Amino acid sequence: PRHDSLINVDTDEVNVIRKKLKIPKSSYIVLLASAYQSHEYDSFSDPQLLYDMKKSVFEAADKSTNIVLVVKPHPSENVEETKSIAGKNKNIIFTSKKSDIRELILICDAFISFGSTSTVDALVARKLVVCPIFPGWIWSNLFKDSGVVLIPTTSKEIFEIFQLVANNKHQDIITNNKTRREDFLSNWIHIANGMSSHRISEIVISMSKLNY
Secondary structure, eight states: OTTHHHHSOOHHHHHHHHHHTTOOTTOEEEEEEOOOOOGGGTTTSOHHHHHHHHHHHHHHHHHOSSEEEEEEOOTTSOHHHHHHHHTTOSSEEEOOTTSOHHHHHHHOSEEEESSOTHHHHHHHTTOEEEOOOOTTOOTTHHHHTTSSSBOOOSHHHHHHHHHHHHTTOHHHHHHHTHHHHHHHHHTTOSOOSSOHHHHHHHHHHHHHTSOO
């Protein structure tokens, strides 16, 4: 049921969210599902990698025109620390930690994560999905191996993806990835057609008619 709202999209709701965030109608939206790394994992992955990837995303937004980067912090993330990485870069909006990321996925044109489970939500919603993996980053291997997301490994490649979105070239990639995306989701989502709540209600009704 979590995914039903990502498929049955209410256009008015999308417009309300954009207006609330004060995003111009002409701008493309890139959503970053930001992340943090607990120090207990520092022996597995250099925390500098996450810093560098965030910085590269922020700089790409700063250098891009016709793009707004919306940052949804992780609930356990130090937001001020992440904002300090963004510095005075332009075109960046930070939302509350408590924001429902599904609402933000509805309005975005491209979705960026560092391995977040919400990456699946973005795939269900048929968005362009980007998982930066700088050499040594191990937390996105599931999506790396899927073949359905873009995997930039350098700052330059991240910027090039921003330019694809700014020039409305991302839809071609989404279309070309359709079969691979559906194959990947079939292993994780039962039936992603927006009818989960309906199926559950039908089962409940059927069960209520049984004699125990």
